[in-house]
Amino acid sequence: MKSSLWLGIKLVFVKEFTLGLRFKAAWWAMLMFALTTLACVxxxxxxxxxEPNLAAALLWIILFFASMAGADRSFADEDMAGTLPTLKLYGAAQMVLWGKLLYTGFLLLCLTVFIAPLxxxxxxxxxxxGGIFLxxxxxxxxxxxxxxxLIAALTCGAQVKSGLFSILMLPVILPVFLPAIFLTxxxxxxxSAPVSYLIGMALYDGVLLMGASVLFDYLWYED
Structure with missing residues (x-):
């Protein structure tokens, strides 16, 4: 069972990565937003x-809004192409969730590795x-x-995806966003950069991952 789950996650990740290489829409949208903002700054x-406080806030504003250009496309492209029912038929909920989450995380990590030094x-x-920063x-x-x-899955099928995605995303990510600025x-x-804030971020990330895993089963099989 575990081996089949990991195989399914791997297949979903490879599918997302292959499509990303083929079309690159999300990649370019995220990169161009970040580069344009950095050039203006x-x-x-x-x-x-x-000043450090302003630099920290600006860095996370750039990372947050640049990620918005790619994270909301996790399910939107398949919904628009009409292939989402096929994915629901052949893909188990947890495989799809963790495969897409892994790809989104990989994409945002690459963006962060590129943007932060620049x-x-x-x-x-x-x-x-350095340890606190990383x-x-x-x-x-x-x-x-x-x-x-998770929010991309929630807003899938909505007529105004980008606006709804932004409205739902900010309050959910605020408990990560604010301590991230303070620690940075x-x-x-x-x-000061108390380690307790870092632990709090880790715990909240764990809550988000558990919540996404539980809720996604209902979202995936609601039809």
Whole structure:
């Protein structure tokens, strides 16, 4: 049973990755938003260093809204193409959920790995606490991936997907978003960075993952 579950997750991930390589719409949307925002920030600063608290908030705003351009497409493309019923017929709920969540997480992690160093370079911010900084980026990316995949499933079939996705996404991800900004500011030298905040982010990410796993069964088989 476990081997079949992992095989199903792998197949869904490979399917998503193959489609992503073929069409690249979500990849380019996320990348262009992040690069455009970074270019605007760089030109506005004109070489002046950015204060740590402001830099932390700006970094997470860029990552959050850039991820919105890709995370909401987890189920939208299949819904528009009319292939979602076929996926429901052949794919078990947990396989589809974790396969898509793994792909979304991989996509957002690649975006973060590309954007974060570039952001630090352009804003002149210096990382003081490397472990806290990396841990915050990792947990923040995981939280956005979990919330984004679940809400993409919830809004699948809605006439105004992007607007509804944004409205539902922000309050769900806020408990990750706010401590992530606080911890990032501390990691950049803007104050303290308590490990308890990092633990709180990890616990909330766990709640999001468990909640997504439980709710997705009802969403997947509701028809």
């Amino acid at each position: 760089s030109m506005a600063l004109q070489g002046a260093p950015l 952001f630090l370079l352009l804003t002149g911010a210096e990382v003081v606490l 841990g915050t980026l990792l947990l923040g990316t995981l939280g956005i991936s979990a919330a984004g995949t 500011a501390g990691a950049l030298g803007g104050g």
